[in-house]
Amino acid sequence: MSTVPCPECEAQIELTSGTETGEIIVCPDCGVDLEVVSLNPATVQLAPMEQEDWGE
Numbered sequence: 217m218s219t220v221p222c223p224e225c226e227a228q229i230e231l232t233s234g235t236e237t238g239e240i241i242v243c244p245d246c247g248v249d250l251e252v253v254s255l256n257p258a259t260v261q262l263a264p265m266e267q268e269d270w271g272e
């Protein structure tokens with residue numbers, strides 16, 4: 217198991233063994249959405265905020 221530092225709050229986030237590239241994980245510390253961009257080395261980046269459908 218590897219850990220990656222949260223780019224937002226620098227908390228160490230554990231990547232579970234089943235984590236795949238492109239997966240969205242949530243920082244347990246600050247709650248930000250992170251996209252796994254690489255597994256070797258383990259790297260994450262802030263996930264683009266999904267646009268909510270606000271309606272009109």
Ligand SMILES: [Zn+2]
Pocket residue numbers: 222223224225226227243244245246247248
């Ligand atoms: Zn964080």
